[in-house]
Amino acid sequence: MTREEFLGLWTEAFRNQDKDGDGMLNVTEFGDPVSFKHADPSQDGKATFTEFTKMYYNQFDGLDKNKDGLLTVEEM
Numbered sequence: 001m002t003r004e005e006f007l008g009l010w011t012e013a014f015r016n017q018d019k020d021g022d023g024m025l026n027v028t029e030f031g032d033p034v035s036f037k038h039a040d041p042s043q044d045g046k047a048t049f050t051e052f053t054k055m056y057y058n059q060f061d062g063l064d065k066n067k068d069g070l071l072t073v074e075e076m
């Protein structure tokens, strides 16, 4: 899948997880305190949509071993 498709999945997840609809995820909404640290680099207890997608943007780069801008099943 492309980076756009990958981020699209997480955009959808963000909307579903943002229960109170304030455009940010707190640790309760996020559900995983360990990964939440990566989603909230500013450590203010809120992961904004920008922080959230940035985390997955970087994760895409980490997973895309051959740097062709596509994630294959093997790479995931």
Ligand SMILES: [Ca+2]
Residues within 6 Å of the ligand: 018, 019, 020, 021, 022, 023, 024, 025, 026, 029
């Ligand atoms: Ca929220």
Ligand SMILES: [Ca+2]
Residues within 6 Å of the ligand: 063, 064, 065, 066, 067, 068, 069, 070, 071, 072, 075
């Ligand atoms: Ca790749």
